[in-house]
Amino acid sequence: MHYQFDWSQVWQHRDLIFDGLLVTVALSVASLVPTLIIGMLIGTLGASGSRAARTAAGLYVEGMRNVPLLIHMYVWYMALAFLRLPPFACAVLGLTLYSSAYVAELVRSGIGAVPRGQARAAAASGLRPWQALLLVVYPQALRIIAPSLASLASQLIKDSSLASVIAVAELSYQAGAIEGQTFRTFEVYITIAVLYLALVLLVSFAIDRIPGLRDAPSVGRIADA
Amino acid sequence: MSETPLIVLDRVCKQYGTTPVLRDCSLTVARGEIVVVCGPSGSGKSTLIKCINGLEPYQSGSVRFDGEEVGARTTDLPRLRSRIGMVFQSFELYPHMTALRNVMLAQVHALKRPRAEARARSLDLLARVGLADRAEAYPADLSGGQQQRVAIARALALDPIAMLFDEPTSALDPEMINEVLDVMTGLARDGMTMVVVTHEMGFARKVANRVVFMDEGRIVEDRPSEAFFGAPVTERARVFLSKIIAH
Amino acid sequence: MLEALLPEALLPEVIRQNLPFLLAGLAMTVRLAAIGIVGGTLLGLLVGVIRYARVPVLSPLAALYVEIVRGTPLLVVLFICYFAIPALLGYRTSAVNAAALGFVLFIAAYLAEDVRSGLRSVPPGLARAGLATGLSTVQVFRLIVLPQALRRIIPPVFSQYVRLFKFTSVASVIGVRELTGSALLVNAREFQPVVILATVALTYLVLCSTLSLVGRLLYARLSVRT
Ligand SMILES: Nc1ncnc2c1ncn2[C@@H]1O[C@H](COP(=O)(O)OP(=O)(O)O)[C@@H](O)[C@H]1O
């Protein structure tokens, strides 16, 4: 190995890296919120009694998640250029449509894992269907899917790196810019890899500490209760 | 040689961390003898019989099977285990194989029997436990009692010189218990050496030579079955018996 | 060969004119996905079994590899394989080879986790029953634990395969002319993004749906009876 390490150049561009980090966080949060909402809605439709609703939800899920995220990005940026959306909004749109399909599938399976008797018992005690859903089914389903939901959130953060191809100045984009100026290839990419890793670890650390989720009963224990 | 007892446990002690599970357990089982082990849940019955075929390591004492020290480093455990049949409470049939393949597996891979011979032997044994017509069924398509009979056939396929049963009927619906006990009674008639953990006191009374009662990791009674059922010596055993017989 | 399968007359003008170029891109996509699937599966099995069996020394290393790769975006993994590692070790590599290496390393980390949790999900009582009949530890693993784990992991493994198939598009960022890369080049010349991107999206949609259908059929055929 003859490579001469030189981390000082990375340190000189720390402001760019920091800006990129902020954009990555902003992009992730801006996409995560609508992703969860749309995912919950579509997932609930997918678990509903209506055949039409299930088919529609299935089409959404398959259609959105079987197209690469990169293509989603290009579609909103290039193919729909007449909309004149800023790149950041295009990235949010692409990330949301793509990730919400995964969340929907998860929500659907979570609802399916709650024993049917639970909804029936709720109905028998006089709750309306939406009350049964909100008060009895969702809380149990959410606990069941919490770990997978957490890894989808990390996935979304990592996926946001693809926004760099449509010139959103997030972390990966800045890395390319710094690398172009300094040619410190190894140092730059290792630095941003570590930053992504830190973000992902931070998210799973935070989610682990949400009260009620950490000691979430397993599916089996819920079924026994 | 055949005068020596088949199974000898001598002051076996075992603990999980700091919790003792077996304390100074000594037990001798002669060839052809049927020993029933009973006692409250958590008293160490399963652990005790798993020591006999080396499925549970123990910290001190000795376990000898047919003269061989089970815990010795030099003991070839797979070979030793293929001479002891074991039947579990939850059957533990391999769900991805038919009943026939369940019975064949260890014959082919542990005993290296030719497939054709293993197959013929397996079909014989399935017939012996009354399941000749279910050889190609998967465990999921069999009732609990049928699964447990397949498990017995699987254990017998190794031509074991002793059989260990760990609560073989506890997971069964009442109407299936007898079909399994009948198979076990037949085995006992044929002279098999058996150690049976069970709470089926009818079976114990009828078939067992001796009854061992365990409590908190200790063997507190070990007596001929008539004597045990006549009048247990310890208060614990008396209370235990009255409880399970009241059921 | 691929040309023969397509009703060419139905294709939009711009696609028809650039068909050989786009099909070459598609062939590269399939090739990269195949390398990633085969290589990633082998490496993933190895790493997953090492972690399951808690092999001393190797197991913590395997865990480190899995955690690092799973915390890094694919784009960054590809940058590292194309730019950073060659710079560090002083060798030159083509974008295609770097992408292939990146896909194998990337997807293997996810597959290893699926393998490990699949192995762990086999009830320990079954292994005990196998040991009790005199099978060796290795035989118990090969004949009882592994076959059941493999069936259980087919759904997650196929969803990783589908994910990888989609992710091959990211290779375009380091200049590989796979389907997406070729389409972008065609678009740069023709500037018809709507038609071109729609065609590409539809192609991925069909291929990915087919791949996940294969996974579902396989699972249905092999599904564990419980
Ligand atoms: N793997 C284990 N780790 C810790 N404690 C255990 C383990 N297995 C069994 N025990 C404990 O050992 C004791 C004896 O268990 P066991 O032999 O299964 O009892 P029995 O079969 O009589 O119900 C119990 O108190 C149980 O909680």
Ligand SMILES: [Mg+2]
């Ligand atoms: Mg027990």
